[in-house]
Amino acid sequence: MHGDLAKKQKIYRLKRRIRTPILTIVIFGIAILYFSPILYMFLTSFKTEYQAVSPKLFFKPTLVTLGNVLSDKNMFGYLRNSLFQVFFTTFFCLLLAIPASFALAFGKFRKKTTNEKIYVWFITTILLPPVAVIIPLYTWFQRFNLIQSPFGLLIAYIGFHVPIVVWMLHSFFSDVPLSIIEAAQIDGCSRFRQMTSIAIPLIRTGIVSAGLLVAVFVWNEFFLGFNLTGNSTATLPVYMARFREQQGMFVAQLSASSTIAVLPAVIFGWMTQKSLVKGLTLGAVKG
Amino acid sequence: MKKEKDWLFVLPAILVVAVMTQVPFVLTLIYSTLRWNLARPDLPIKFIGFGNYLHFLRIPDFPKLPEFYTILWQTIVMTGSTLIICAVVGFLFSILLDHDVPGINIARVLILGPFFVMTTASGVIWKTTVFNTTFGWYGVIAKALGFTPVDLLSYHPMAVIIFLFSWQWTPFFVLIILAGLQGLSGDVIDSMKIDGANWFQSTFKIKLPMIFHHVMVALMLGLIFIVKEIGLILVTTAGGPGTRSYNLPYAVYMEIFNGSNVGRAGALAAMTVVITLLGVNLLYKMAKKRKEKY
Numbered sequence: 408m409h410g411d412l413a414k415k416q417k418i419y420r421l422k423r424r425i426r427t428p429i430l431t432i433v434i435f436g437i438a439i440l441y442f443s444p445i446l447y448m449f450l451t452s453f454k455t456e457y458q459a460v461s462p463k464l465f466f467k468p469t470l471v472t473l474g475n476v477l478s479d480k481n482m483f484g485y486l487r488n489s490l491f492q493v494f495f496t497t498f499f500c501l502l503l504a505i506p507a508s509f510a511l512a513f514g515k516f517r518k519k520t521t522n523e524k525i526y527v528w529f530i531t532t533i534l535l536p537p538v539a540v541i542i543p544l545y546t547w548f549q550r551f552n553l554i555q556s557p558f559g560l561l562i563a564y565i566g567f568h569v570p571i572v573v574w575m576l577h578s579f580f581s582d583v584p585l586s587i588i589e590a591a592q593i594d595g596c597s598r599f600r601q602m603t604s605i606a607i608p609l610i611r612t613g614i615v616s617a618g619l620l621v622a623v624f625v626w627n628e629f630f631l632g633f634n635l636t637g638n639s640t641a642t643l644p645v646y647m648a649r650f651r652e653q654q655g656m657f658v659a660q661l662s663a664s665s666t667i668a669v670l671p672a673v674i675f676g677w678m679t680q681k682s683l684v685k686g687l688t689l690g691a692v693k694g
Numbered sequence: 695m696k697k698e699k700d701w702l703f704v705l706p707a708i709l710v711v712a713v714m715t716q717v718p719f720v721l722t723l724i725y726s727t728l729r730w731n732l733a734r735p736d737l738p739i740k741f742i743g744f745g746n747y748l749h750f751l752r753i754p755d756f757p758k759l760p761e762f763y764t765i766l767w768q769t770i771v772m773t774g775s776t777l778i779i780c781a782v783v784g785f786l787f788s789i790l791l792d793h794d795v796p797g798i799n800i801a802r803v804l805i806l807g808p809f810f811v812m813t814t815a816s817g818v819i820w821k822t823t824v825f826n827t828t829f830g831w832y833g834v835i836a837k838a839l840g841f842t843p844v845d846l847l848s849y850h851p852m853a854v855i856i857f858l859f860s861w862q863w864t865p866f867f868v869l870i871i872l873a874g875l876q877g878l879s880g881d882v883i884d885s886m887k888i889d890g891a892n893w894f895q896s897t898f899k900i901k902l903p904m905i906f907h908h909v910m911v912a913l914m915l916g917l918i919f920i921v922k923e924i925g926l927i928l929v930t931t932a933g934g935p936g937t938r939s940y941n942l943p944y945a946v947y948m949e950i951f952n953g954s955n956v957g958r959a960g961a962l963a964a965m966t967v968v969i970t971l972l973g974v975n976l977l978y979k980m981a982k983k984r985k986e987k988y
Contacts, residue, residue: 434798438802438804441804445816447831462829503710506707507706532715533918534918536918538942541718541950543718569710569711629812629813629925643812644812651817651928651930662819673810684869
């Protein structure tokens with residue numbers, strides 16, 4: 408009997424020892440294959456146009472194409488427009504959504520259910536697809552010539568992303584114990600001070616990741632950007648869409664441009680993923 | 695005194711969101727009842743009730759369905775199959791990524807990557823470096839194997855779009871489902887092992903029901919986000935050939951920017967919203983029913 412057990416244990420250990428390397432290979436095989444189009448795009452951006460014609464994995468890398476794309480005046484314009492939208496949308500979204508979600512978590516309104524109601528209202532606006540609003544926005548923008556001004560798109564972006572920030576921040580603010588806020592209130596802190604000196608420092612990481620998430624969303628946003636901008640105000644996703652007409656002639660240029668367009672979002676996205684899950688799942692469980 | 699102060703915290707956000715989302719939506723509903731064509735300024739804007747809706751919904755010669763129904767069906771197929779593929783593949787990926795092998799975080803990062811790539815960039819990248827019959831990997835590999843590569847984008851536009859949607863959105867499902875798996879308590883895993891559950895039982899009979907709520911959340915959010923998507927369609931197939939890979943949002947876009955028909959675009963947009971909300975509601979009810987059962 409005893410020998411049997413020892414044998415079983417031995418087999419179990421052996422199984423584990425074989426299993427881990429095989430699993431590692433399978434997991435990495437799938438992961439690399441899954442990511443390969445982006446990986447290949449990164450690689451191709453280091454090719455010359457001539458090298459890029461044949462899909463090869465091994466070649467002599469060069470920075471010529473990337474340099475050309477980066478020094479291109481057009482590309483610079485789109486990049487600048489994108490950075491403008493990302494920076495100011497994130498800034499104003501946080502400016503509006505932090506006090507709003509703070510008050511929804513701790514504020515006292517005439518009725519007790521008001522907090523819940525406003526919160527649900529914010530969530531329902533997330534459900535609204537942009538096609539539902541694009542027609543009036545487009546006609547307004549045409550009439551007031553906002554198409555040629557970056558501020559038009561900026562306002563639209565702020566309106567569309569504030570609910571997402573409220574949603575995410577609400578789940579972070581709810582983690583702050585009510586007793587801390589009440590203690591501050593008894594000590595004579597105004598609502599504003601309670602928010603700025605107590606609640607905000609406690610959920611700093613949540614705010615940073617909500618901000619990063621909005622930045623990634625705005626950086627990648629296509630529908631509104633495409634319909635509400637003109638030549639001088641278009642953002643990077645709109646620029647990328649212009650490559651759709653070309654068939655294989657500028658693969659290196661295309662890859663270099665997309666690398667510049669994709670890299671920041673992927674990096675920032677990876678940075679926010681943990682809080683993204685927390686914000687999304689917690690918010691959804693309650694909503 | 696204090697009550698009014700609390701309102702001041704929320705009011706600016708409500709105002710901005712209302713002006714940019716609710717007001718335009720109400721206007722869309724109003725527009726949808728008007729005969730209003732930007733390309734025909736000679737025709738006065740006129741109230742025509744449900745005329746625009748009837749334009750799409752009416753079935754003049756019965757067995758032959760008008761274009762709207764085809765596009766509606768395409769939208770349902772496109773979104774539905776994407777969601778199913780994302781949920782199944784996402785669950786399997788999450789099970790894989792839940793193992794504690796060396797470097798697992800790098801593998802997770804690689805799988806999550808596509809979610810953060812802008813759709814227009816991933817669309818053109820797939821189109822030129824993979825699906826292109828001359829320069830792309832698909833063409834090169836097919837030729838090396840002795841096949842003649844057909845242009846997938848024109849022959850199987852729906853399949854290509856569903857594939858690309860799934861590629862882009864599976865990471866999002868992994869993100870949420872993996873969080874669910876890692877949130878399972880160690881007790882469950884331990885007792886599962888002691889009771890001698892095999893892989894199949896532990897994965898589908900124990901883990902899947904326990905994280906089912908996460909799958910539903912991913913499906914609901916996925917539905918909301920995927921229905922919005924037109925960038926990928928625009929850069930890969932441009933809705934073609936003909937209208938074979940249109941979805942409803944793309945049809946709205948074409949109706950206003952190519953047809954300049956504000957009224958009809960409004961009606962289409964309103965119907966898109968209603969259908970999306972019906973879908974979300976259906977999923978929500980399913981999730982709730984399950985929750986009551988357990």
